Amino acid sequence: MEEKVIKVERNKKISMAVVRRLPKYYRYIGELKSKGVSRVSSNELSELTGFTASQIRQDFNNFGGFGQQGYGYNVEELESNFKKILGLNKTYNAIVIGAGNLGQAIANYSNFEKKGFKITGIFEKNPKLIGMKIRDISVYDIDNIKSFIEDNKVDIGIITTPKESSQEVANILIKYGIKAIWNFAPLDIKVQEDVVLENVNLSESLLSLSFQMNEKLNNNKNF
Amino acid sequence: MEEKVIKVERNKKISMAVVRRLPKYYRYIGELKSKGVSRVSSNELSELTGFTASQIRQDFNNFGGFGQQGYGYNVEELESNFKKILGLNKTYNAIVIGAGNLGQAIANYSNFEKKGFKITGIFEKNPKLIGMKIRDISVYDIDNIKSFIEDNKVDIGIITTPKESSQEVANILIKYGIKAIWNFAPLDIKVQEDVVLENVNLSESLLSLSFQMNEKLNNNKNF
DNA sequence: TAGATTGTTAATCGATTAACAATC
DNA sequence: TAGATTGTTAATCGATTAACAATC
Numbered sequence: 001m002e003e004k005v006i007k008v009e010r011n012k013k014i015s016m017a018v019v020r021r022l023p024k025y026y027r028y029i030g031e032l033k034s035k036g037v038s039r040v041s042s043n044e045l046s047e048l049t050g051f052t053a054s055q056i057r058q059d060f061n062n063f064g065g066f067g068q069q070g071y072g073y074n075v076e077e078l079e080s081n082f083k084k085i086l087g088l089n090k091t092y093n094a095i096v097i098g099a100g101n102l103g104q105a106i107a108n109y110s111n112f113e114k115k116g117f118k119i120t121g122i123f124e125k126n127p128k129l130i131g132m133k134i135r136d137i138s139v140y141d142i143d144n145i146k147s148f149i150e151d152n153k154v155d156i157g158i159i160t161t162p163k164e165s166s167q168e169v170a171n172i173l174i175k176y177g178i179k180a181i182w183n184f185a186p187l188d189i190k191v192q193e194d195v196v197l198e199n200v201n202l203s204e205s206l207l208s209l210s211f212q213m214n215e216k217l218n219n220n221k222n223f
Numbered sequence: 224m225e226e227k228v229i230k231v232e233r234n235k236k237i238s239m240a241v242v243r244r245l246p247k248y249y250r251y252i253g254e255l256k257s258k259g260v261s262r263v264s265s266n267e268l269s270e271l272t273g274f275t276a277s278q279i280r281q282d283f284n285n286f287g288g289f290g291q292q293g294y295g296y297n298v299e300e301l302e303s304n305f306k307k308i309l310g311l312n313k314t315y316n317a318i319v320i321g322a323g324n325l326g327q328a329i330a331n332y333s334n335f336e337k338k339g340f341k342i343t344g345i346f347e348k349n350p351k352l353i354g355m356k357i358r359d360i361s362v363y364d365i366d367n368i369k370s371f372i373e374d375n376k377v378d379i380g381i382i383t384t385p386k387e388s389s390q391e392v393a394n395i396l397i398k399y400g401i402k403a404i405w406n407f408a409p410l411d412i413k414v415q416e417d418v419v420l421e422n423v424n425l426s427e428s429l430l431s432l433s434f435q436m437n438e439k440l441n442n443n444k445n446f
Numbered sequence: 447t448a449g450a451t452t453g454t455t456a457a458t459c460g461a462t463t464a465a466c467a468a469t470c
Numbered sequence: 471t472a473g474a475t476t477g478t479t480a481a482t483c484g485a486t487t488a489a490c491a492a493t494c
C-alpha cells in the first residue's frame with residue numbers, strides 16, 4: 001500500500017549524476033548497518049561520502065522522504081529502501097560473452113553473486129577455452145547462445161570480447177531479448193532505447209588518469 | 224616555442240566533465256586517422272561521439288584552438304595534439320598490487336602497453352602466487368615492494384587487492400613516492416592532494432545498471 | 447569571392463548549495 | 471518544551487547549447 005505511493009511519487013526522471021551516487025550511498029549505509037549503527041544524519045553521511053548534506057537530502061528525496069525531522073535517517077530503513085531502489089531485492093541471471101582474462105576474472109568474482117547477480121554461463125568462440133569451467137560455470141560454444149537464452153532466463157549480458165566482435169555480440173543478445181548489457185569492450189556499443197547499457201571502459205579510465213597526472217605536472221611547472 | 228604558448232594559455236582548470244570526454248575524442252580521432260581521413264569538422268565529430276558540435280568546439284578550445292575556420296580540424300594534427308594532452312607522448316611504468324584474477328587480467332591486457340603503459344611487476348601476499356609469471360611479468364612478494372620502487376622508476380600503482388588491504392597498500396605506494404593510483408578495490412581510498420587517483424568500481428557500475436533496469440521497468444508499469 | 451566552419455560570447459539549462467520553515 | 475534535523479524552496483554556480491562575428 002505504502003509501496004504504491006512511493007511508486008506514484010517516483011515519476012520524475014533521475015539524473016545520471018544522482019544514479020552514479022546511489023551505489024555509494026548503499027555501500028556506506030551497509031557499512032553503518034553492519035557496524036550496528038541505528039541512525040544517521042545527512043551531516044554524518046556527508047562526512048562518509050564526501051557529498052554535501054544538502055545534496056544527500058536532495059538525492060534521497062527523489063525517492064520520497066525516508067527521514068524524520070529532528071532525528072535523521074533510520075539505518076535499517078535506509079538500507080532496505082536503497083536495496084529496493086537499486087533492484088537488489090531480486091536476483092538476476094547473467095551470462096558472460098568472452099572467456100578471456102577479463103571474462104574469467106568477472107566470472108570468478110563471487111561478490112556479484114552475493115549481491116544477487118548470478119553468472120550462469122560463459123560463451124566463447126575459441127575452441128581451446130570451450131568446455132572449461134570457472135568456479136562451477138561452464139564455458140560454452142558461442143553458437144549455443146541462442147538456445148541457452150531461450151531455455152534459461154537471462155537478464156544481463158556481460159560483454160568482454162575484443163572490440164571487433166562486441167557490437168555483433170550485443171546485437172545477438174538484444175535480438176534474443178536481453179534488456180541489459182554490461183559492456184567492457186573499449187568501444188561505444190549502439191543499443192535501442194529500451195536496452196540498458198552500462199559501459200566500463202578501462203582504456204578511457206587509464207587515459208584520464210594519464211591526463212590528470214600530466215595536468216598536475218604542468219600546473220606545478222608554472223609556479 | 225609554440226609549445227610554450229600552449230602551456231601558458233592552459234592555466235584554466237579542466238573540469239572532470241571535460242576530462243571524461245578527452246579519451247573518447249582521442250579514440251575517434253585515432254579511428255579517423257587509421258582510416259586515412261585527413262580532415263574533420265566538429266559536426267562530423269558530433270555524429271561519431273554523440274556530443275554536440277558546440278560542446279566539442281568548447282572542449283577543444285580549452286587547449287588552444289587547433290582548428291581552422293572554414294576548414295575544420297586536420298586529423299593528424301588533432302591526433303598529435305590529443306596525444307600530448309593525454310600525456311601519451313611518454314611511457315609509464317606501472318606495478319600491479321594483487322595477483323588475483325583481476326590483477327592477472329590487467330597484466331595480461333597488452334593494449335595498455337601499446338599506449339605506453341608498461342607493467343613491470345606484480346606484488347602479492349599469497350605465497351602460492353609469488354613466483355608466477357604473467358606474460359613476462361613476475362609476481363613478487365609484497366614485502367619487496369619498497370626496494371622495487373626505490374630501484375625502479377614506477378609511475379602508476381594499480382591496486383587490485385581485496386578492499387581490506389587496499390588503503391594500506393595505497394599508503395605504502397604513496398609513502399615510496401608513487402603519484403598516481405588506479406584503484407579497482409571497491410572502496411573509497413583516501414590520498415593526499417598531490418596524488419592522482421582514478422577509481423574503477425565495478426560493483427558500483429553493476430548496481431547502477433541494476434537501478435536503471437528497474438527504473439525502466441517501473442516507468443513502463445506506470446503507463 | 448562565396449561558402450563553410452571555427453572560436454568565442456551570450457543565453458539557457460540543470461545541478462548543487464544555501465536557507466529556513468516544518469516538525470519530530 | 472527546546473534542540474535537532476529533515477524536506478523543500480530559492481539562490482547560486484557551472485556546464486551545455488545557441489548564435490554569430492571572424493576568417494580561412
